[in-house]
Amino acid sequence: MATNKLHYTTPGMSEADAQRVIEILQARLHAANDLHLTLKHVHWNVVGPHFISVHEMIDPQVEAVRGFADEIAERIATLGGSPQGTPGRLVEARTWDDYSIGRATTQEHLGAVDVLYQGVITSWRENIEELDELDLVTQDMLIAQTDKLELFHWFVRAHLEDKGGNLATAGATSEQEAAAAAATTEHGEATSTL
Numbered sequence: 001m002a003t004n005k006l007h008y009t010t011p012g013m014s015e016a017d018a019q020r021v022i023e024i025l026q027a028r029l030h031a032a033n034d035l036h037l038t039l040k041h042v043h044w045n046v047v048g049p050h051f052i053s054v055h056e057m058i059d060p061q062v063e064a065v066r067g068f069a070d071e072i073a074e075r076i077a078t079l080g081g082s083p084q085g086t087p088g089r090l091v092e093a094r095t096w097d098d099y100s101i102g103r104a105t106t107q108e109h110l111g112a113v114d115v116l117y118q119g120v121i122t123s124w125r126e127n128i129e130e131l132d133e134l135d136l137v138t139q140d141m142l143i144a145q146t147d148k149l150e151l152f153h154w155f156v157r158a159h160l161e162d163k164g165g166n167l168a169t170a171g172a173t174s175e176q177e178a179a180a181a182a183a184t185t186e187h188g189e190a191t192s193t194l
Helices: 015-045 051-078 087-093 106-134 136-158 175-183
Strands: none
Touching: 015 051, 015 087, 015 106, 015 136, 051 106, 051 136, 106 136, 106 175
16 A cells, blocks of 8 residues: 655655655656557557658657656655556546547657657656755756657657748647648648748
8 A cells, every 4th residue: 555654765855855756756757657658559550651760769769768767766766755657546647638649640640749748848847947946866867858858859850840940730739739730741741831
């Protein structure tokens, strides 16, 4: 049975600060577990002429994000907490909708993943800012993870932009909207707005 009571924490950190850091990390753990499962879903469900390049681009992202989940869970335990990694806990705690795209073209999935990464990176950055006053060690870990998330996001966006840097998904606020916008691109290259 899970408990919120800490029996110990890392030296030099108050129990109250440790509790808040654990809360932040637990939210990131849920997000990382959801993200790596969603990326694997994309890996299995992309179709179209760019299938193999996108299929193979996604797998290293899945592996890296699985690694983030492990780092986060171990940091929770290091601080005296009990990481919660079960599917039920994830579904119960998450504040975002399930990924909404099934079998679809590479461009549709990449459009949706663009929006997905925007949300994930924004939440990581918000937590980095809060950790500035709480725990620089945890902050450093999330900074390193954000560096990789932003790199992966760039990989995705490179498929969605034209030679002028215009994103096919610009202004999209939902996965469905971004997928539809990306689907209108011809042969995987965004049409120019010039």
